[in-house]
Amino acid sequence: MGVRLNPFTVAVIGFTLNVAAYNAAYLTTAFNGLDKTQLEAARAQGFEPSQVFRLITLPQVLRTSVPALTNQVIGNLKDSSITFLIQYTEFFARMQxxxxxxxxxxxxxxxxxxxxxxxxxxxxxxxRMIERRVLIPIN
Structure with a gap:
């Protein structure tokens, strides 16, 4: 195809697509776990769709997906050593x-x-600091 990219660009594109796919799955799972009656109640109270998303949906989705997103960050850190396969010399390859x-x-x-x-x-x-900050108290 004639497209020439340097190894760093390929690594960034590859990791971005990988992270986007996994994070979309985590956030979708968190969204599906929301209580739909909250969203209906907000709409019944006259909230605009953007307000429902910004004030009700997004904060709860982010709160419940913090552990999964943390695991994804750790996984990405460990997976960064795979970039040697595309001739990008990262930390582990330098140590070798x-x-x-x-x-x-x-x-x-x-x-x-x-x-x-x-x-x-x-x-x-x-x-852990983020989880403590966004913890929803259970009464």
Whole structure:
């Protein structure tokens, strides 16, 4: 077809399409879990469709999908190492190159694992803060 893209562009497009598909599924599932009587009550009260979406639907969908979206972010972080298949040298591939120059594979892979663990831990802590912030109290 004659289309030439650099590896970074291909990685961004691929991850964007993948993330969009999974996130759409998570948000659709959260939307389907909404109590439809709330939406009907809002319309009966005279809310415009945009107000129903902005004030009732969207906040509840985002609240209930935080755990699934967090898992998706962590999965994307782990999946980023696949980009070496399209000749994009990311963090893990760089660590492999470093290890192959000095033959200290254990140290390089241990450092890589610690960096990934740190990044995942930060994502989990941020997600927990978001979950606590948007928690719906049960009476």
């Amino acid at each position: 190159e470093l290890a192959s120059t000095n033959f200290q594979f254990f140290k390089a892979y241990l450092l890589t694992a610690l960096v990934y663990l740190l990044l995942v831990s930060i994502i989990v802590l941020v997600a």
